[in-house]
Amino acid sequence: INSAAATARCQDRVAMAELARGAGLPFARTRFVGTPAELAAAGEPAGPLVVKSRHSRRGDLVARADSAVRLRELAAEWPEEPVVVQDFLAGSGWDHKVWVVDGRLFAGLRRSELAPEGGGETLPLPPGELPADWRALALGVGEVFGLEVYGVDLLDAGGGAPLLVDVNAFPGIRGQAGAPEALAELALRTGARAGRRASENGPE
The missing domain is CATH 3.30.1490.20 (ATP-grasp fold, A domain)
Known part of the structure; x- marks a missing residue:
């Protein structure tokens, strides 16, 4: 679904940070x-x-x-x-996990793995409970990085402002109702578009 170039931009954390900060995103x-x-x-x-x-x-x-x-x-x-x-930003001790599939948001809360009691299961978080600027930031990442399916880690940087600390082009969207269906629909649409282009171009 994601292009090779978009995926590569998320695999090098130096390039990731430079691209995000250059685009004005609040990246750590x-x-x-x-x-x-x-x-x-x-x-x-x-x-x-x-x-x-x-x-x-x-x-x-x-x-x-x-x-x-x-x-x-x-x-x-x-x-x-x-x-x-x-x-290191102490924050609340919780990581906000936000996943995007073709512009559709899914979210969860997980204890930061960097906290003493960190890790554990991801608790569901209705995307509508995220502040509007957090949702806008998550969607903006896709535009900047050229991604259709991705995950972002967000922290409260103080005063309720979000801080972006990571972007993942291979997100594990576990336990999110509707996520498998959204991903399947996107894959089918992408495959159909590719098929139409191949048909229009014809055999070489």
């Missing part, structure tokens, strides 16, 4: 720092950091580091992994 400040070993060599961090693999994929590194000791642990576990860092 993201800095490429080399490997965890290079980051650890810089000594004690000025404040809590979120350390992420530069290249987004299943099982990638996403961890909170509050001290040089933690950075050295990450360096031992991920010695050659290219990473980026974002400043």
